[in-house]
Amino acid sequence: MKELSIDLNANEGISLYEQIYTYIKREIHSQNLKKGDKLPSTRGLAKHLSVSRSTVIMAYDQLVSEGYIYGKLNSGYYVSDVNELFNITINKPVSVIEPKKSDRYQYDFSPGGVNLSEFPVNIWRRLTKNVLNDDNRELFNSGDGKGDYEFRESIAGYLHHSRGVKCLPEQIIIGAGNDYLLPIIIQLLGAKSIYAMEECSYIKASKIIRSLEKKVCEIPMDKEGMSVESLAKTPANIAYVMPSHQFPTGIVMPVKRRNELLRWASERDDRYIIEDDYDSEFRYRGKPIPSLQGQDTADKVIYIGTFSKAIAPAIRMSYAVLPQSLLKAYDGMIGFYSCSVSRIDQRIVNAFISEGHYERHLNRMRAAYKAKHDLIIELLKPFLAKFELSGDYSGTHILLTSKEKIEDRELVKIALASGVRVYPLSDFMLEPKGKCYTVIIGYASIEADMIEAGIELLSKSWLK
């Protein structure tokens, strides 16, 4: 039997049992106590250390739990075979570098972001308070995997009257942003699906599809969007489109092309269309462009929309409307996933919609964006001799194409030199090829006075 001389310190702030436990563990690690060595009896050690027997028992219990020692009935405690202790010490230099934030420029015409100055913080606070005051503990339990039914009813109602989307709440799934809904849709569409995207499109979606080991076919586009003729020649069975306002080109897919696309989808059982309706709330002339889903009579459109753009990016919330033909597969393949959005947040947004705040918020946002849009269009008038303007009257960015065929990256470089950041269209191409003369000028998150100063600088550097 091994003698243990533990130097206990009652004032160390560490309990006596823990000191005994740590001591023995160290002795095993350092091989002073070896496999098969018998430990003192709990009674004996307690007496030796002048502590209560229960203190020693607690220490031994913990060592047994962790597998350092074992007890034999009517015999006592022995050191386990802990094997050669695993101790490869890789002294990796701790040199973790967080991905750099994109450099901040004074005048940043980013096509992303949101006009947060319109965010109704006070209403949000009040709704949050009400939801939490309901004193409904059940709310903190896990809810429906697709999202709370009432919330999905509100969304179905909103989509119907504002986007012409025809669906039942049962067809709606809620997720923490498109980054998390898209992978679920991709799983739902099966291992063999091949995706089609316009050559110039929402790059992040193509990255997500590819990161899930799915193929993305790049489809040529014309002034009406994705060429369905070209699409039909590829093996792709899923077309990812933004018919109401293509990103980044701003193209609105006309009714003829929509019909062609729906017909393409109807020709085979495994064909579907993903309609990403990311910013159709923002149109500054006439009525909103109707959704493709509303035109679909063959149950072929998967519609996705988001509150991140329309409310605030921090509100991680998107929704997808599934065709009825996919619901059974959803329940079987995906039904076991928990909803990625907290029920508290679902309730808050539900109240935001059903009390009419969402509608009013969208109107305020639309007015704010329209004001910036009109300002930019006015300020860009002198540019029209050398540039062609497109993608206007909708969304939160416009496009300028150099008539003199100056390449987009060159234009961006010249602008950056004067502190103005605009974005090359090439960055939004799936496979950059050939030359591109178009830059993107976004106005979602830049303030009006900055727009004026920025365009002024741009005119000095581009039109001189």
Place this chain on the structure above:
Amino acid sequence: MKELSIDLNANEGISLYEQIYTYIKREIHSQNLKKGDKLPSTRGLAKHLSVSRSTVIMAYDQLVSEGYIYGKLNSGYYVSDVNELFNITINKPVSVIEPKKSDRYQYDFSPGGVNLSEFPVNIWRRLTKNVLNDDNRELFNSGDGKGDYEFRESIAGYLHHSRGVKCLPEQIIIGAGNDYLLPIIIQLLGAKSIYAMEECSYIKASKIIRSLEKKVCEIPMDKEGMSVESLAKTPANIAYVMPSHQFPTGIVMPVKRRNELLRWASERDDRYIIEDDYDSEFRYRGKPIPSLQGQDTADKVIYIGTFSKAIAPAIRMSYAVLPQSLLKAYDGMIGFYSCSVSRIDQRIVNAFISEGHYERHLNRMRAAYKAKHDLIIELLKPFLAKFELSGDYSGTHILLTSKEKIEDRELVKIALASGVRVYPLSDFMLEPKGKCYTVIIGYASIEADMIEAGIELLSKSWLK
């Protein structure tokens, strides 16, 4: 030129321009207006209908936007080729059935769920209010894809002192529950990875892995958990384990097996261990079992933990600690994903941790669970003649194994007949095979008085 006789109604609550737009759209759909037909001039139609010319222009503009008509310079407006209109009408019966809620039994000893009676609603309300009162609009903007840095610092601190996890905040990623972190980890580990899980394990994880088209090898287990000898014979390179408290068996992996597992991982560059530390906060005897991550000196453990179990299921929040060797791959492959958790919720939980509420909450939860645990153990004493008890002193469920070799599904059936729901261990087997005599009795979400009545009924049906 076509004559349009539109029956305008000024009192209909629909704007005049919209009535004109809808009329022409219908005429095109019904083929009364055909491809190439010329529309009246805006001036002519305005006069004809006695409306302002701008009303007609708005209607025409909208029709142009949607592709129904087009304008020719100095000539007028013509009906587009909208193609054969797509109109396959599938009259699918709208018979969507939501997945049934699991039947409710009066005495439900589910191994899932959470003791919500301890949830500190008032503190939560106050923290939420404080976060929203900060009047920091920036909070509503999108944040770091991995989660806010400050929040990750708090988690790193908590994990270090309570779980012995050694990591930098840079190694932590926040996600909306394990269902969303696991897919990200699977992507990170690459297309070729093959997963190993104990034959009896957390089934949902195996479903997620398989739904991402990855293979799961089932590894035999003994009293110490996953057999590393068997593991080494499979092609698997990723071992998914719960060393501190295996679900559902309750096995604590002893230090020897941990060493073997770490050694296995260190033998090949592409080998990693996923340590799911889902409920190690709840242990009712001695100290918590240390994490495997803390023992790992070869940078091979991916540690995942969750707040859903420790705070509330509705708080969709989990975290993963990545080995340093995977950080670069993360930035390259996953870095573009947005964080799935709202920044507001991140702030709230951050305050909950850093103000000490989390620690206190865990203590209260531990005490509440321990009281129920002790009650169940006491009530089950009469069962020990016919059943073997295991998995006690930790987590929120225990296991009973029939010494008389009555099968688990039979035991469950007998119990259900008297209104008590317990769970067959077979339900947690990756590939059920052979016979199983063990049932699971959970106590997270059932109240103490229900426990007494339920076990009483169980004793009448099983021990009679």
